[in-house]
Amino acid sequence: MEYQWDFTVVWRNSHLLLWGLLGTLKVTAAALALGLPLGLTVALMRLSRARAVSLAAGVFVEFFRSTPPLVQLFWCFFALPILIGVRVDSFQAAVMTLSIQSSAFFAEVFRGGIVSVERGQWEAARALGMTYRQLLRRVVLPQAVKRMIPAFLERAIELMKTTTLVATVAYADLLFEASDIAQKTFRPLEVFTAAAAIYFVVIFAASRVVQVSERRLARSGESTAH
Amino acid sequence: MTGYRWDFASVFGNWQILAQGLVGTFQLAALSLGAGLLLGLLVGAGRYSRNRLLHWPATAYVEVFRNTPVLVQIMWFFFAFPIVAPFQVSAYIAAALALSLNTGAFAAEIFRAGIQSIARDQWDAARALGMSYPQQLRRVILPQAVKRMLPAFTNRGLELLKMTSLASAIAFPELLYAARTIATVHFNPIEAYTSVALIYLAIAWPLTQLVYAVERTLRRQE
Numbered sequence: 001m002e003y004q005w006d007f008t009v010v011w012r013n014s015h016l017l018l019w020g021l022l023g024t025l026k027v028t029a030a031a032l033a034l035g036l037p038l039g040l041t042v043a044l045m046r047l048s049r050a051r052a053v054s055l056a057a058g059v060f061v062e063f064f065r066s067t068p069p070l071v072q073l074f075w076c077f078f079a080l081p082i083l084i085g086v087r088v089d090s091f092q093a094a095v096m097t098l099s100i101q102s103s104a105f106f107a108e109v110f111r112g113g114i115v116s117v118e119r120g121q122w123e124a125a126r127a128l129g130m131t132y133r134q135l136l137r138r139v140v141l142p143q144a145v146k147r148m149i150p151a152f153l154e155r156a157i158e159l160m161k162t163t164t165l166v167a168t169v170a171y172a173d174l175l176f177e178a179s180d181i182a183q184k185t186f187r188p189l190e191v192f193t194a195a196a197a198i199y200f201v202v203i204f205a206a207s208r209v210v211q212v213s214e215r216r217l218a219r220s221g222e223s224t225a226h
Numbered sequence: 227m228t229g230y231r232w233d234f235a236s237v238f239g240n241w242q243i244l245a246q247g248l249v250g251t252f253q254l255a256a257l258s259l260g261a262g263l264l265l266g267l268l269v270g271a272g273r274y275s276r277n278r279l280l281h282w283p284a285t286a287y288v289e290v291f292r293n294t295p296v297l298v299q300i301m302w303f304f305f306a307f308p309i310v311a312p313f314q315v316s317a318y319i320a321a322a323l324a325l326s327l328n329t330g331a332f333a334a335e336i337f338r339a340g341i342q343s344i345a346r347d348q349w350d351a352a353r354a355l356g357m358s359y360p361q362q363l364r365r366v367i368l369p370q371a372v373k374r375m376l377p378a379f380t381n382r383g384l385e386l387l388k389m390t391s392l393a394s395a396i397a398f399p400e401l402l403y404a405a406r407t408i409a410t411v412h413f414n415p416i417e418a419y420t421s422v423a424l425i426y427l428a429i430a431w432p433l434t435q436l437v438y439a440v441e442r443t444l445r446r447q448e
Contacts, residue, residue: 066433
């Protein structure tokens with residue numbers, strides 16, 4: 001028996017899929033906006049000379065890198081609300097989990113970038129009488145961040161792929177909308193294939209941007225920190 | 227925060243469910259790792275080939291599986307694939323297919339990068355000794371390349387272990403699904419999810435330390 005493909009289902013529900021894609025982008029942007037500053041903070045803590053501070057940051061990074069993000073999400077969605085007695089909706093749980101999870105990875109990128117700035121730069125800045133804060137902001141971070149750009153973009157793409165997990169707690173992202181449409185129309189083959197194609201287009205385009213930025217940096221003589 | 231009484235007894239009273247879940251996790255991870263590495267080697271060689279009929283499909287496969295979310299792949303194999311598949315697709319088969327193909331795509335890139343990192347002269351020298359292409363690869367290139375690829379592979383193994391938790395979304399009884407079952411029956415999500423998080427940590431943490439150790443050793447040798 002030959003299967004009759006019917007992609008008109010996808011076309012008729014395209015507004016729902018686009019709505020889902022918007023949800024995906026919203027979670028990605030929110031998690032990125034919170035995850036980056038948190039990652040920088042953790043990286044600076046990890047580089048701190050106070051042992052207790054750097055140890056705490058190390059444990060944080062190792063914990064969130066070594067446990068599956070879906071377990072973290074379930075914990076935030078099902079366990080945390082009982083523990084603190086506050087309602088947490090699926091968007092809040094998703095943003096909380098993904099920003100903390102990605103911050104652990106961003107922290108490693110920041111740390112790699114900061115460490116890659118030559119000792120001489122630090123010493124020169126200090127010789128000019130800059131405080132630690134000034135030295136970081138004016139001398140070290142501007143150089144480090146440039147080298148880190150490809151690694152950051154790569155992590156941002158990973159983050160976007162990870163946002164699909166929020167569909168399991170019923171947040172209306174692209175994957176959730178696709179499951180919903182598939183169930184209602186009995187056309188899972190077409191709908192899931194279309195959803196995969198949309199993800200592919202967005203993520204593939206983003207990966208190309210990463211590759212171009214990597215080539216540009218390589219040409220300007222900056223190695224990339226991974 | 228105050229006043230909550232932690233009760234881990236209700237979780238570990240169900241240790242059989244957890245043990246079963248752990249077995250499911252390991253089974254899925256081991257099968258996908260084995261199949262993925264083998265596939266990755268074949269596809270990696272295909273991408274390296276000058277023959278377009280090999281090069282193009284290999285590249286398309288790698289790009290598709292690297293640029294779509296793994297949960298979408300799992301859902302596709304569980305909900306969409308059975309319609310065209312000539313056989314029954316269980317949750318285990320769907321998850322194993324998705325995770326093997328995903329791991330294969332990433333492994334192919336690791337193999338390719340590793341093989342390309344070997345200096346041109348090594349190939350030339352092997353060819354000068356009269357070796358055929360498979361011989362060059364097997365006797366000269368791969369033994370050197372595999373060593374360099376070790377940290378990347380260990381890292382992939384770690385990612386794979388974490389990815390197996392996604393199979394719970396299609397009700398495959400692995401570790402996270404076990405926690406879900408226990409939490410639903412005993413109303414103890416805090417303890418259930420905390421416990422499995424710690425179990426995952428206990429398995430994955432030694433693996434990350436291994437990655438660091440391998441990286442350090444290799445850096446010292448090179």
